[in-house]
Amino acid sequence: NAGVTQTPKFRVLKTGQSMTLLCAQDMNHEYMYWYRQDPGMGLRLIHYSVGEGTTAKGEVPDGYNVSRLKKQNFLLGLESAAPSQTSVYFCASSGGETTYEQYFGPGTRLTVT
């Protein structure tokens, strides 16, 4: 099993450009999450989903949109990138038989210039 995968691994954007980060999980997990990691700040929850077709705001949702059209995929969109969105983005999923662990993807390093 691949677990949680993220595409792309690295990306450089110019201010104002848009992009979509893709997260895919093959564990049939009900719940999925997007976090951002910034130096000295730990991980902060951007958006999450408790099931296919549902999304909800986390701690730092501004400037981001998400969609969960299929259970296995969770997309994070930046409509108009800003330098403040330079960060490492992690996707995670949980649920199913291993309810006690949240599985993380390898991360996407995004730089906005």
Place this chain on the structure above:
Amino acid sequence: AQKVTQAQTEISVVEKEDVTLDCVYETRDTTYYLFWYKQPPSGELVFLIRRNSFDEQNEISGRYSWNFQKSTSSFNFTITASQVVDSAVYFCALSEAGKNTGFQKLVFGTGTRLLVSP
């Protein structure tokens, strides 16, 4: 609001030393979960442990041990006989306990960077 504090930003030890990473949390929930994750230099996040608020027994897994004390709202992590491979950033996290145990809305601490030198 929930909050996790890891006051130690960076700790440096020499191999074979014991080291304790501190974690203090704040929550108004009576039922909650506490976690530790490891982030090695490669960047991925590795799950280490989850404890629920009703289980205050200390846990030991090889060289790792965890001390959960509700009275002081702490969930400290000790590595015995540290090794170079233990060098990583360690995150403590807190999650409210919802109806569905698989759902975890994690609040992370800022992490402690552990450097183990030979």
